[in-house]
Amino acid sequence: MTAPRKHTEVAVGILVRGDDALLLSTRPEGKPYAGYWEFPGGKIEAGETVEQALRRELHEELGITIAGADVWKVTEHDYPHALVRLHWCKVTDWSGDFEMREGQSMCWQQLPLDVSPVLPGALPVLAWLAEERGLPNAVVTPAA
Numbered sequence: 001m002t003a004p005r006k007h008t009e010v011a012v013g014i015l016v017r018g019d020d021a022l023l024l025s026t027r028p029e030g031k032p033y034a035g036y037w038e039f040p041g042g043k044i045e046a047g048e049t050v051e052q053a054l055r056r057e058l059h060e061e062l063g064i065t066i067a068g069a070d071v072w073k074v075t076e077h078d079y080p081h082a083l084v085r086l087h088w089c090k091v092t093d094w095s096g097d098f099e100m101r102e103g104q105s106m107c108w109q110q111l112p113l114d115v116s117p118v119l120p121g122a123l124p125v126l127a128w129l130a131e132e133r134g135l136p137n138a139v140v141t142p143a144a
């Protein structure tokens with residue numbers, strides 16, 4: 001019997017602008033799935049809450065400071081490189097100007113997205129966001 005894989009806990013931010021647009025960014029070079037579109041976030045470090053980890057990651061990656069973040073959904077995805085547990089937070093309040101500190105690209109997107117490919121682990125959340133907006137599931141761009 002093989003030991004169960006340990007989850008990597010990840011905090012992810014769904015930044016929603018006043019016009020309902022969502023912020024997506026590309027994964028930096030050197031990481032698995034480099035160039036894929038994702039929601040900004042990263043691994044939760046020992047002793048951090050989801051909110052603390054997200055505040056740190058969004059500051060490190062994007063240069064912004066978020067006010068608060070509540071977990072909206074929790075999903076899991078089994079990648080060859082890691083079994084991840086994603087803690088998804090909607091964020092509507094932040095301060096600071098966006099700076100791509102890791103050389104990523106960013107864009108504000110309405111649904112359906114017009115960027116691809118998207119990280120497979122983000123697809124369930126895109127489907128829920130579409131459902132919330134009364135859009136059919138089929139509008140969510142699958143990973144290429």
Ligand SMILES: Nc1nc2c([nH]c(=O)n2[C@@H]2O[C@H](COP(=O)(O)OP(=O)(O)OP(=O)(O)O)[C@@H](O)[C@H]2O)c(=O)[nH]1
Pocket residue numbers: 010011012031033037038039040041042043044077079082084086119120121122
């Ligand atoms: N940020 C982010 N990560 C996601 C999303 N969907 C998804 O499956 N993940 C997975 O969650 C994990 C996040 O890890 P990461 O590598 O981005 O985190 P990090 O910046 O702390 O990494 P590092 O410290 O190794 O540089 C990756 O395995 C990634 O594939 C998403 O939409 N956004």
